Amino acid sequence: MPASLPRFSPKMMARLDELGRVSENPENLTRTTFTPEHKRGNALALQWMQEAGMTAAEDDAGNVVGLYAGSNPTLPRLMLGSHLDTVRNAGKYDGMLGVVAAIACVEELHKQGKRLPFGIEVVGFSNEEGTRFGAAMTGSRAIAGTFDAALFEAKDRNGVSLRDALIEFGRDPAKIPAIARKQGEIAAFMELHIEQGPVLERQGLALGVVTAISGARRYRVDMKGLAGHAGTVPMGGRQDALLAAAEVALFIEQRCTGTPTLVGTVGQMEAFPGAVNVIPGAARFSIDIRAAIDAVRDVAADEVLAEIPRIAAKRRVEATITPLYDSKATPCDPRLMDQVEAAILAQGVPTMRLPSGAGHDAMTVAPLCPVGMIFMRCTRGISHNPLEAVLPEDVELATAALFHFIEHFTPESMQ
Ligand SMILES: [Zn+2]
Numbered sequence: 001m002p003a004s005l006p007r008f009s010p011k012m013m014a015r016l017d018e019l020g021r022v023s024e025n026p027e028n029l030t031r032t033t034f035t036p037e038h039k040r041g042n043a044l045a046l047q048w049m050q051e052a053g054m055t056a057a058e059d060d061a062g063n064v065v066g067l068y069a070g071s072n073p074t075l076p077r078l079m080l081g082s083h084l085d086t087v088r089n090a091g092k093y094d095g096m097l098g099v100v101a102a103i104a105c106v107e108e109l110h111k112q113g114k115r116l117p118f119g120i121e122v123v124g125f126s127n128e129e130g131t132r133f134g135a136a137m138t139g140s141r142a143i144a145g146t147f148d149a150a151l152f153e154a155k156d157r158n159g160v161s162l163r164d165a166l167i168e169f170g171r172d173p174a175k176i177p178a179i180a181r182k183q184g185e186i187a188a189f190m191e192l193h194i195e196q197g198p199v200l201e202r203q204g205l206a207l208g209v210v211t212a213i214s215g216a217r218r219y220r221v222d223m224k225g226l227a228g229h230a231g232t233v234p235m236g237g238r239q240d241a242l243l244a245a246a247e248v249a250l251f252i253e254q255r256c257t258g259t260p261t262l263v264g265t266v267g268q269m270e271a272f273p274g275a276v277n278v279i280p281g282a283a284r285f286s287i288d289i290r291a292a293i294d295a296v297r298d299v300a301a302d303e304v305l306a307e308i309p310r311i312a313a314k315r316r317v318e319a320t321i322t323p324l325y326d327s328k329a330t331p332c333d334p335r336l337m338d339q340v341e342a343a344i345l346a347q348g349v350p351t352m353r354l355p356s357g358a359g360h361d362a363m364t365v366a367p368l369c370p371v372g373m374i375f376m377r378c379t380r381g382i383s384h385n386p387l388e389a390v391l392p393e394d395v396e397l398a399t400a401a402l403f404h405f406i407e408h409f410t411p412e413s414m415q
Contacts, residue, residue, distance in 0.1 A: 008104045008403075009396035015100050019044060019084070020092030028089040028386055032132035034062060034165035041084050045124045048103045053110030054122065060175040061142035062126030062166065068106045070119040076187035076411045077119040079369070080105070080402075083128030083139070083361055091388020093378065098192040099124040101399045105406055118187065118411050125361045132156045132165075140364035145180030186369040187411035188336055191362045192402050193373060194390060198381030199354050206394045207344045207401060209337050210373035213356045213363045214261065214290040215329040217301045221248065221308060225317035227273060227281025242271040242280035244315040251307050252287065255300055261292040261355045262300055286324075292355030294329050329355075330363040335413055336372030343404035344374070347397050370414055374398060374405075 022041045024030045031037045042064045049056035049066030056066035064084070070077070082098025102122040109116070123143065130136025133154040141147040152163035152173060163173050195201075200208050225239035249266040256264030265288045271280035287304065291297035305321060312319035337353065344351040354375065362371040376398040379389035 006392070006396045007108065008101070008399040009392045012100050012104050012395055012399065013392050015044075015048065016092055016096055019096050019100070029086055029092055030088045030090060031084070031086045032088075032129075033085050033127035033138075034132070034162075034169040038062060038085065038126065039169065042124065045084060045099060045103070048100075049106075049122060052103050052107035054106060058171075059142070059179050060166075060171045060173070061139045061147070061179055062169060062171060063139040063143065063179075064124040066103070066106070066122040068109065068120040068122070069115070070117050071115050072117045073119065075118040076185055076414075077121050078406065078409055078411070079121045079123060079186045079189040079365070080191070080406070081121075081123035081125060081361070082191050082193055083126070084124040085127050085129050085131065087129050087131050087384050089386060091383055091385055093194050093388055093390050094196065094383050095125075095128060095193070097194055097376065097390070097395070097398075101192050101395070101402055104399050105403045108403060109406075116406070118409075120406065121186070128361050133162045135162060136359070137361060137364040138162070140361040142176050142179045143181055144365050144368045145177075146364065146367060147176050147180075181368055183368065187414045188333065188369055188409070189362060189365045189371045190336065190340070190402070190405065191360060191371070191373045192398055193360055193375060194378040194383060194388070195354075195375040195381065196358050196378065196383035200352070200375060200377040201379070201381060203352055205352055206349055206377050206391075206397050207351050208375040209341045209344065209351055209353045210332050210375055211337065211353045211355050212292040212332055213330040213358075213360055213373070214292045215294055215297060215327045216288055216290040216325060217297060217323075218289075218325040219287040219305075220322045220324055221245070221285055221287065222320040222322070223283040223312065223317050224320070225281055225315070226279070228279040230277040230279055233279060238279055239281075239316045240279050241283040241317050242269075244311055244317045244319070245269055245283040245285045247311045247315070248304070248308055249285065251311065252289070252304055255303055256289065259291070259296060259300070261357075262289075262296055263291070263357060264289045264300065264304070290357055292329055297329070330366045330371070332362075332372045333370035333414075336370055339409065339413070340372055340374055340401070340405055343401045343408065346404050347401050349397060374401060
């Protein structure tokens, strides 16, 4: 750490606390999309953007967007930011850190009376998490030009559609296509985000350079066996669907252990009829397999899919596999990775490169322009939880690195 006084973190920690108090309920932090709290959170971000010398406004997808104009308006702009919405019972750094840090960097430029040749756009994305409507990343989709009108029909748990909630929020769904940035308008997008995992902390590092956002393959599997009396059917003669499901889960653990970035999870499992004295005649479970490299994920997923009928046959049950989701990995731009790495090293701290197992707005922005991400350590890797915590000195370092990246960035480096 440089010995000088922190430039960024005291104000940023106060702002993160302030945003963290804007919640739908007093017990915890819950700020979902197109709610009065979303409006209040946006108003805070807009005010901070204006104080930092930006022209700022809320757009028709519920994003807040600030522009710090460059001296050469013909140059493509640098886009920075992250999301302002949360999961239910959330932590106050997931997403918000990236927005507050980007504003702090522009504020520093403004304070120095400095203008870069290129403009800087800071975005506080709406609805990254998909907490209220299921449909996620609609704010960044609107900006990337990949917002599908079918998303308007997504409904919250009270049956309110995304379209109606957007109108109630005071925005015009018909104007969403106009939000999309044109190809070539944005030189690059850079997102600072907490890691939401334990890797950096275990390595004793404050900051990491993200290499890729992992793709995922998800399935639902139904196992059909034969229900029977738990007291009368001997162990050898059973067709226990739950045990077949359990064996698949253990196979996934074994197959996904030991390969870098590969992870496999059975997060849901149900037994039917679900009685204490009945052998499970059916079982249903989920599979989620991710890796930073598509081929690694695909080979593992294909092996798991091939193993399921073998386990089912051995246990005399029937397996039905339903694909639910398949997304490719989003690689971060190697030039941005080098620039971010140099910016971190310039702070006098070591760093590492690591993939993101979680999805982020950067993934959605990728069709528009080259994207990069900086990961910051969070305590014990905990996220999506009120226990989410960060060190103010890490916030200082992360923001100083982001500032260094911005000052040294040139749109030409992306051509
Ligand atoms: Zn996030």
